[in-house]
Amino acid sequence: MTANTSSTPPSDAELVGACQCGRTDAFRELYRRHQKSVRAMLGHLCDPDMLEDLVQEVFIKAWNGLPKMRGSAQFSTWLYRIAWNVGADYRRSMAQKRKRMQQQEIAHATTDSATNSLQHIHHRDLVRRGLQHISSDHAIAIVLHDLQDIPQAEIADILQIPIGTVKSRVFHARQMLRQFFHQEGISL
Incomplete structure (x- = not known):
């Protein structure tokens, strides 16, 4: 992180730069700032029992992807894109699981x-x-x-x-x- 002499907290871009230099404390701050929004977005798309795992998956992918993040990209936009991909993958896998379960239920139909x-x-x-x-x-x-x-x-x-x-x-x-x-x- 750059030296910040004023009381203004560092921007997301400054934190991303610090993360790209290996500063895990900067990533913790990005997580603190954005985890509620990611959790809320995924909460509307995914099973609540899987929510914490999916949020963690989003931030692991973000950490691993930070070295390749373009400087012109806005962190929140980039992070939402990752969250969307994680949510979409989860929905696809759940749709396949539901389809298999429905086929089993049809075979064992009861009232x-x-x-x-x-x-x-x-x-x-x-x-x-x-x-x-x-x-x-x-x-x-x-x-x-x-x-x-x-x-x-x-x-x-x-x-x-x-x-x-x-x-x-x-x-x-x-x-x-x-x-x-x-x-x-x-x-x-």
């Missing part, structure tokens, strides 16, 4: 009381399930925009897509979630 238990599901779980029913591209766009309040231009940088695509994904994700909630008996 299902899922309809009754759906009435007791907490709002957050319902949103998470809704997000699992839409594509990863749409889910990450709506999580970043509506749940994390990240501006569309920054989302475009994070996902490396045009801003028009961000707007389209948010719009369509909202429609898909409304339809999911309607199917679940929730009117908005």
